[in-house]
Amino acid sequence: xxxxxxxxxxxxxxxxxxxxxxxxxxxxxxxxxxxxxxxxxxxxxxxxxxxxxxxxxxxxxxxxxxxxxxxxxxxxxxxxxxxxxxxxxxxxxxxxxxxxxxxxx
Amino acid sequence: xxxxxxxxxxxxxxxxxxxxxxxxxxxxxxxxxxxxxxxxxxxxxxxxxxxxxxxxxxxxxxxxxxxxxxxxxxxxxxxxxxxxxxxxxxxxxxxxxxxxxxxxxxxxxxxxxxxxxxxxxxxxxxxxxxxxxxxxxxxxxxxxxxxxxxxxxxxxxxxxxxxxxxxxxxxxxxxxxxxxxxxxxxxxxxxxxxxxxxxxxxxxxxxxxxxxxxxxxxxxxxxxxxxxxxxxxxxxxxxxxxxxxxxxxxxxxxxxxxxxxxxxxxxxxxxxxxxxxxxxxxxxxxxxxxxxxxxxxxxxxxxxxxxxxxxxxxxxxxxxxxxxxxxxxxxxxxxxxxxxxxxxxxxxxxxxxxxxxxxxxxxxxxxxxxxxxxxxxxxxxxxxxxxxxxxxxxxxxxxxxxxxxxxxxxxxxxxxxxxxxxxxxxxxxxxxxxxxxxxxxxxxxxxxxxxxxxxxxxxxxxxxxxxxxxxxxxxxxxxxxxxxxxxxxxxxxxxxxxxxxxxxxxxxxxxxxxxxxxxxxxxxxxxxxxxxxxxxxxxxxxxxxxxxxxxxxxxxxxxxx
Numbered sequence: 001x002x003x004x005x006x007x008x009x010x011x012x013x014x015x016x017x018x019x020x021x022x023x024x025x026x027x028x029x030x031x032x033x034x035x036x037x038x039x040x041x042x043x044x045x046x047x048x049x050x051x052x053x054x055x056x057x058x059x060x061x062x063x064x065x066x067x068x069x070x071x072x073x074x075x076x077x078x079x080x081x082x083x084x085x086x087x088x089x090x091x092x093x094x095x096x097x098x099x100x101x102x103x104x105x
Numbered sequence: 106x107x108x109x110x111x112x113x114x115x116x117x118x119x120x121x122x123x124x125x126x127x128x129x130x131x132x133x134x135x136x137x138x139x140x141x142x143x144x145x146x147x148x149x150x151x152x153x154x155x156x157x158x159x160x161x162x163x164x165x166x167x168x169x170x171x172x173x174x175x176x177x178x179x180x181x182x183x184x185x186x187x188x189x190x191x192x193x194x195x196x197x198x199x200x201x202x203x204x205x206x207x208x209x210x211x212x213x214x215x216x217x218x219x220x221x222x223x224x225x226x227x228x229x230x231x232x233x234x235x236x237x238x239x240x241x242x243x244x245x246x247x248x249x250x251x252x253x254x255x256x257x258x259x260x261x262x263x264x265x266x267x268x269x270x271x272x273x274x275x276x277x278x279x280x281x282x283x284x285x286x287x288x289x290x291x292x293x294x295x296x297x298x299x300x301x302x303x304x305x306x307x308x309x310x311x312x313x314x315x316x317x318x319x320x321x322x323x324x325x326x327x328x329x330x331x332x333x334x335x336x337x338x339x340x341x342x343x344x345x346x347x348x349x350x351x352x353x354x355x356x357x358x359x360x361x362x363x364x365x366x367x368x369x370x371x372x373x374x375x376x377x378x379x380x381x382x383x384x385x386x387x388x389x390x391x392x393x394x395x396x397x398x399x400x401x402x403x404x405x406x407x408x409x410x411x412x413x414x415x416x417x418x419x420x421x422x423x424x425x426x427x428x429x430x431x432x433x434x435x436x437x438x439x440x441x442x443x444x445x446x447x448x449x450x451x452x453x454x455x456x457x458x459x460x461x462x463x464x465x466x467x468x469x470x471x472x473x474x475x476x477x478x479x480x481x482x483x484x485x486x487x488x489x490x491x492x493x494x495x496x497x498x499x500x501x502x503x504x505x506x507x508x509x510x511x512x513x514x515x516x517x518x519x520x521x522x523x524x525x526x527x528x529x530x531x532x533x534x535x536x537x538x539x540x541x542x543x544x545x546x547x548x549x550x551x552x553x554x555x556x557x558x559x560x561x562x563x564x565x566x567x568x569x570x571x572x573x574x575x576x577x578x579x580x581x582x583x584x585x586x587x588x589x590x591x592x593x594x595x596x597x598x599x600x601x602x603x604x605x606x607x608x609x610x611x612x613x614x615x616x617x618x619x620x621x622x623x624x625x626x627x628x629x630x631x632x633x634x635x636x637x638x639x640x641x642x643x644x645x646x647x648x649x650x651x652x653x654x655x656x657x658x659x660x661x662x663x664x665x666x
Contacts, residue, residue, distance in 0.1 A: 024222055024234065031226050071407035077231040077251060 013062040016085035021054040110238030111140035111269040117245040127160035131177025134204030136269035152548035156520040158188020163524020171198040171252040179217030190228040194511025198257035207267040230258030238271040246282030253284035256405040287422035299433035305374035314341035315379015321424035333439035341510040358386040360492040363453035366652040382412035388652035481533040486518035486542030489571035492642040516545030526558035540566040553629040554604035567636040600631035
């Protein structure tokens with residue numbers, strides 16, 4: 001639905017992370033959000049380069065605590081870079097449509 | 106060079122400068138202990154892994170260098186968790202090395218298998234599950250680099266048993282891991298900070314653990330004296346300035362002297378140095394220093410604006426920041442502001458009833474301080490005795506004062522004191538404890554006896570969980586429940602049973618003479634001091650309340666006891 005998508009972009013933010021690729025990194029990232037009571041609406045993760053690193057996109061709520069969360073993410077040893085990626089919404093839209101069609105079938 | 110993972114790990118620890126570590130062996134770290142036998146490192150056998158963790162903390166807190174503890178898999182690792190979490194909240198550099206079941210058995214619910222990596226994510230600065238012996242060449246230096254860099258903290262290295270036994274052939278040993286250089290200071294922001302401080306008429310410096318970690322006490326003192334700025338401390342900042350420095354206000358917050366909290370009410374600029382605006386220090390954060398702008402210096406950028414939004418926030422080493430700031434600040438006398446301080450001090454001093462009586466809280470603390478050498482180290486457990494000691498012990502220097510601040514862990518005091526005594530042989534270490542706290546790591550009396558650690562346990566024994574009793578009295582309508590111990594152990598007899606010398610001041614004809622004799626003998630001892638259960642810590646800010654709203658603690662009010 002076009003209207004909900006527009007509303008979502010108004011209240012959501014997308015973070016782009018580059019992390020070291022090894023078992024446990026996702027626990028570090030997701031655990032940080034969980035223990036600071038911050039909901040993650042969407043996660044996309046793929047290996048990049050020669051597999052030593054992963055790129056993660058996080059769809060999160062835009063609220064006043066987000067800046068603090070970004071700083072906390074920056075402190076994680078396995079997080080190499082973190083930045084806002086406001087124009088990455090298409091990736092989540094594509095995955096959402098894929099997941100909706102696959103669960104409908 | 107051919108070696109096993111365990112031998113390599115031990116060698117890397119030696120190269121990090123580790124000379125003493127504490128731990129307990131078990132099934133999954135036996136290869137490590139086999140390698141340790143041949144090492145120059147002295148192993149201290151704790152009696153519970155939590156004790157080992159706090160022994161490491163004691164060493165780290167007095168030296169500022171990362172210290173190491175060992176535990177086996179499963180319960181060895183879970184027993185370490187409290188000490189690791191405590192190190193995280195107080196920013197203490199420790200490296201905990203745990204055994205893990207062999208790689209092929211991970212994930213099978215093997216005997217003594219636990220997800221140490223998963224369990225320690227939220228309570229460490231970083232953690233590792235080592236997947237091959239070769240990885241140790243990177244992981245061990247990294248662990249020490251991370252533990253000691255920036256804001257220090259704990260690191261866990263989980264090593265499967267077969268990785269410890271794995272034989273590898275490698276070229277050269279890596280350089281030991283050293284802390285990263287501190288972040289570069291931005292000149293513009295220092296100029297803005299200087300402008301803020303220059304414009305302030307009623308500034309106060311608030312010093313915390315970051316000043317101790319940075320070794321910035323002399324910088325704090327220089328700035329404070331030059332510009333006549335009063336200095337308050339958080340619980341963990343005590344010792345940054347000598348207790349009797351004319352500008353020093355003592356501890357701020359829940360159990361501060363009235364004059365200290367009241368002066369902060371009036372300040373127009375609060376300079377937070379290596380502090381994180383903990384709720385026990387600020388009271389209700391929105392009403393902390395209500396008329397003040399905030400200048401905040403902390404090496405951890407995520408602390409800037411976390412609780413209080415600063416006018417100027419500097420993410421830097423406190424010492425670096427102060428060295429850059431001080432030349433830009435003009436000398437000032439600040440007569441009006443210091444007169445206000447003098448007035449508040451005279452009108453609302455810290456009341457210390459019973460300060461001369463060795464059988465009362467303030468008295469035993471003051472008398473002990475007068476009897477031990479001036480280079481003694483002080484640890485505490487958690488509760489009333491901790492706050493009395495924070496208020497009354499005449500601390501004179503950084504790293505003299507070891508206490509569990511953030512996590513508030515009962516059971517910290519004794520093993521931390523053992524660690525301090527091991528790291529500083531020749532010094533006296535006084536551990537002020539309570540009967541509730543001491544029981545939580547009582548088994549470490551055996552370690553103290555075995556190591557002949559020069560630890561003097563001063564047990565303020567009121568047969569209660571005193572701070573719980575106090576809160577039930579003040580905030581729960583005197584409905585006391587589960588805060589009184591009906592069984593009252595004979596702690597002196599217990600200590601003797603562990604091989605310590607012990608005294609009971611209750612029975613002493615001359616309590617002060619007995620205290621002097623006990624403190625004068627070398628080696629570990631316990632001194633049991635009966636304390637009336639009704640003795641409370643005052644003043645007290647009710648939890649969640651504003652710091653201006655203090656209960657009792659005025660000289661008149663306390664004279665009733």
